[in-house]
Amino acid sequence: MKQTTIQYKLVMAGTGLFLCFFLVIHLLGNLQLLLPAAEAQEQFNWYSHLLAGNMLIKIISWVLFIAIIAHAVYALILAGKTKKANGAKYVYDKRANVSPWNSRNMGLLGTVILIFLVIHLKDFWYVSDFTTMGLDKQGYKDMYSVVVLTFHQWWYIAIYELSFIALGFHLLHGFFSAARTLGLYHPKYVKLVRYTGWLYTAFITGGFMLIPIVVYLNN
Amino acid sequence: MKIYLKIWRQDSPATPGAMKNYELDDVSADMSFLEMMDLLNESLIQKSERVVEFDHDCREGICGQCGMMINGRAHGPLTHTTTCQLHMRSFKDGDTIYIEPFRAAAFPIVRDLKVDRKAFDKIIQASGFTSASTGEAPEANGILIAHTIAEAAFDAAACIGCGACVATCKNSSAELFTSAKITQLALLPQGQVERADRVIAMVDQMDAEGFGHCTNTEACEVECPQEISVLHIARMNYEYNRASIISH
Structure with missing residues (x-):
């Protein structure tokens, strides 16, 4: 059966909201990095060990990979459809005046996030799963030292911070847009979703932006 | 000047x-x-x-x-x-x-500034109507409709099909136009019988005409002469999802 554009959008919304949910869990766990260095090392290494040995987390990580890939692939398909639907370009185009910048550039923001993900996975996932690592006093892999080493140089912190800003603008539009796609139409709940979206974005973006800076200052 | x-x-x-x-x-x-x-x-x-x-x-x-x-x-x-x-x-x-x-x-x-907006007509022809037997006009109070519902349906029915929503949309989506008609008929008792079939048929036709998808930039509502609300698009999505789950 041929999929309608609304069905494509449902995949975007579904995978997007799943990734939104994942970000909450990811941030909550990583907040342990805000503790003073010695305490953070002990806590975070224990937490990493807990996740690494858990079958459920393995399954979720596979679902996560699929969700990210599906989100990107469907975005590309939809972008292709848009190109076809638009036809000839306007010679003089000021349509951008009537809609927010981030809502028109979700693809660009998404690309920044995707590039960041490659860097991010190389920094942590690759190091923890595919290299031999030092152990801490408890005998766990010393992930905290990897974090400290990663956020050792200011320009590396800058890459992370800029990516989080891109993520923030992506979430600000994506969160409420997904709710619309799912069919939330009542004005009362629409407002609620807007406010929740703002709070959610502030929490996620602010939280993630804080971590590299605090880790840098603590070491 | x-x-x-x-x-x-x-x-x-x-x-x-x-x-x-x-x-x-x-x-x-x-x-x-x-x-x-x-x-x-x-x-x-x-x-x-x-x-x-x-x-x-x-x-x-x-x-x-x-x-x-x-x-x-x-x-x-x-x-x-x-x-x-x-x-x-x-x-x-x-x-x-x-x-x-x-x-x-x-x-x-x-030619020049004239465009063919027949695609809009095709979307309406797909199912933007209610089927009714002709004959004598029915008794006016035969079907009771709350004033608020009637007004909400009128707001959606105000669409004049100018096409500004498509022209201003970065994806050339016709969802504001299509959703206004779907909402109008979904709100009224006369529209209930064909409610699920209607939304499926109209969305299919919208795609067949080559319009794009909606990314909720909300530019269409700003340019719409009748101030048709973008929430109709969310309503159409609701109707579409509902129809897909329960009846198709």
Whole structure:
């Protein structure tokens, strides 16, 4: 059966909201990095060990990979459809005046996030799963030292911070847009979703932006 | 006042078009935008040139015919306004105005600024109606409708099908147009019988006509002369999901 554009959008919304949910869990766990260095090392290494040995987390990580890939692939398909639907370009185009910048550039923001993900996975996932690592006093892999080493140089912190800003603008539009796609139409709940979206974005973006800076200052 | 115009000229759907420059000297600030276009065409007739063709009909903002892109915005610089309700007082002496047709693959250019919006009709023909036996008019109070519901349905029914939503959309989506009709009929008791089939058929037709998807930039609501709410699009998504789950 041929999929309608609304069905494509449902995949975007579904995978997007799943990734939104994942970000909450990811941030909550990583907040342990805000503790003073010695305490953070002990806590975070224990937490990493807990996740690494858990079958459920393995399954979720596979679902996560699929969700990210599906989100990107469907975005590309939809972008292709848009190109076809638009036809000839306007010679003089000021349509951008009537809609927010981030809502028109979700693809660009998404690309920044995707590039960041490659860097991010190389920094942590690759190091923890595919290299031999030092152990801490408890005998766990010393992930905290990897974090400290990663956020050792200011320009590396800058890459992370800029990516989080891109993520923030992506979430600000994506969160409420997904709710619309799912069919939330009542004005009362629409407002609620807007406010929740703002709070959610502030929490996620602010939280993630804080971590590299605090880790840098603590070491 | 003096106005410089850059207008899209295209002889036929198949031939390539281009922007052409014109100058008008005696434009009054009280003229409507279309009267300014009439003035230009009169000058072209006097020079025995082919006039600039554009769609227009009622010239009082209710028919939805006069669609054009003015200075890169659907229906010009004002929000919630048709082209005919735009006046030259919105421009200054010496201004350059770019005028282009609405552009979307589903709205092929017929000539100059005229586009074929038949795709909208096809969406309505797909199921934008309620089937009813003809005969005597039914008793007015036979079907009770709450005032608030009637008003909400009227708000959706106010769409004049001008196509500004498609023209201003970065994806050339017709979802504001389609969703307004779906909401209108989904709200009323007469629309219940075909409710699920309607939304499926209209969404399918919308895709078949080659319109894009909705990314909720909400630009369409800003340019819509009737201020049709983008929440109708969310309502259409709800109706579509509901129909997909329970009846298809």
